[in-house]
Amino acid sequence: xxxxxxxxxxxxxxxxxxxxxxxxxxxxxxxxxxxxxxxxxxxxxxxxxxxxxxxxxxxxxxxxxxxxxxxxxxxxxxxxxxxxxxxxxxxxxxxxxxxxxxxxxxxxxxxx
Amino acid sequence: xxxxxxxxxxxxxxxxxxxxxxxxxxxxxxxxxxxxxxxxxxxxxxxxxxxxxxxxxxxxxxxxxxxxxxxxxxxxxxxxxxxxxxxxxxxxxxxxxxxxxxxxxxxxxxxxxx
Numbered sequence: 001x002x003x004x005x006x007x008x009x010x011x012x013x014x015x016x017x018x019x020x021x022x023x024x025x026x027x028x029x030x031x032x033x034x035x036x037x038x039x040x041x042x043x044x045x046x047x048x049x050x051x052x053x054x055x056x057x058x059x060x061x062x063x064x065x066x067x068x069x070x071x072x073x074x075x076x077x078x079x080x081x082x083x084x085x086x087x088x089x090x091x092x093x094x095x096x097x098x099x100x101x102x103x104x105x106x107x108x109x110x111x112x
Numbered sequence: 113x114x115x116x117x118x119x120x121x122x123x124x125x126x127x128x129x130x131x132x133x134x135x136x137x138x139x140x141x142x143x144x145x146x147x148x149x150x151x152x153x154x155x156x157x158x159x160x161x162x163x164x165x166x167x168x169x170x171x172x173x174x175x176x177x178x179x180x181x182x183x184x185x186x187x188x189x190x191x192x193x194x195x196x197x198x199x200x201x202x203x204x205x206x207x208x209x210x211x212x213x214x215x216x217x218x219x220x221x222x223x224x225x226x
Contacts, residue, residue, distance in 0.1 A: 030211040042202055042217040043155070050212065088155065092211045099168060100215065102155040 004091050006103030014111050019076040021106035023089035030092045032065055032072045037105070038085040046074075046087075079110045115139045116218035118203050124224045125193065133188040133221045135203030142208050144186040145215065146178060149200040161186060162209050193225045 005024045013019050023032065031050045035043040047056055049065035049072060056063045062075045072091075076083055086105040116137045125131050137144065146158040160168035161180040175197075177189040186203055200220045206213040 033214060035215075042219050043215075045214045045216070048212065048214060090215075099157060099160070099170075101157075104154040 004089060004101045004103040006089055006106055008106055009104060010107050010109070012109045012111065013079050015081060016078050019079050019083070019108055021074050021087050021089075021108075023072045023074075023091070023103050025070050025091060027070070029069050032089055032091045033100070034063060034072075034074055035088045035090060035102075036085050037088065041085075043088060076108075079108070081110050081112055084108060084110050115216050116203060116205055118201075118218035118221050120221060121219060122222045122224075124226065125190070126226050127193060127195070129193075130189070130191040132190065133201055133203075133223075135186040135188075135218055137184055137186075137203075137205040137216070137218075139205060139207075139216060141205040141216070142183050143206045143213070144180060144183070145204040145206075146186065146188055147202040147204060147217075149202055149220070150198075155202070158188075160209070167209065190223075193223075195225050198223055198225045 007022050011019055031048055033048045034046040036046055037043045047063050049063055052069050053067045054065040060077045064073045072089055074087055086107045088105045089103040090100050092100055119134045123131060143162045145160050148156045148158055157170050158172045159166060159178045164180050164183060175192050179187040200222050202220045203218040204215040206215045
């Protein structure tokens with residue numbers, strides 16, 4: 001079945017450093033969504049990418065969808081302690097309208 | 113956020129108990145989901161309902177029994193669970209099952225099976 005691989009699993013950074021998490025699929029994706037889960041919390045939707053090569057920004061967060069629509073990345077510039085949490089990508093294969101497959105998540109720790 | 117609520121927030125049960133988890137969404141959505149989140153594992157989709165009809169059962173053991181009486185409410189009935197079923201159970205909803213629909217999660221029920 002479809003799998004969405006996300007790396008790295010964990011990342012520890014010093015406050016102010018940049019952070020990137022990557023999401024890869026062996027199949028072409030209809031779209032990709034990114035969610036953030038704070039410690040002790042629940043996943044919260046961040047953004048959705050639909051178009052090939054699409055880039056979207058939310059303040060210090062930059063989201064990118066690959067040209068082949070098989071990979072995506074989330075980059076955080078100058079991390080802050082409020083960025084701590086687990087970031088999940090989630091996607092559906094082309095033509096699949098039901099099942100949203102989540103990546104394993106990248107847990108970000110930020111040292112002040 | 114109070115769009116999707118779940119009760120109880122914490123539950124401890126023995127393997128012979130029967131309990132139910134409740135989820136309610138106040139967003140006017142048509143699709144609802146149950147997910148299981150275990151430590152160091154990705155979110156596992158369990159069940160999907162659309163307009164009260166089950167559209168997906170992701171090979172979930174029969175000791176988990178979902179119920180969706182209407183588009184706003186979703187239950188997960190539990191009986192004779194195993195310790196490995198201990199996890200965070202998350203409910204989510206989306207407008208429909210379109211690929212562009214985003215999911216709104218509830219706070220989850222932290223389940224411990226003794």
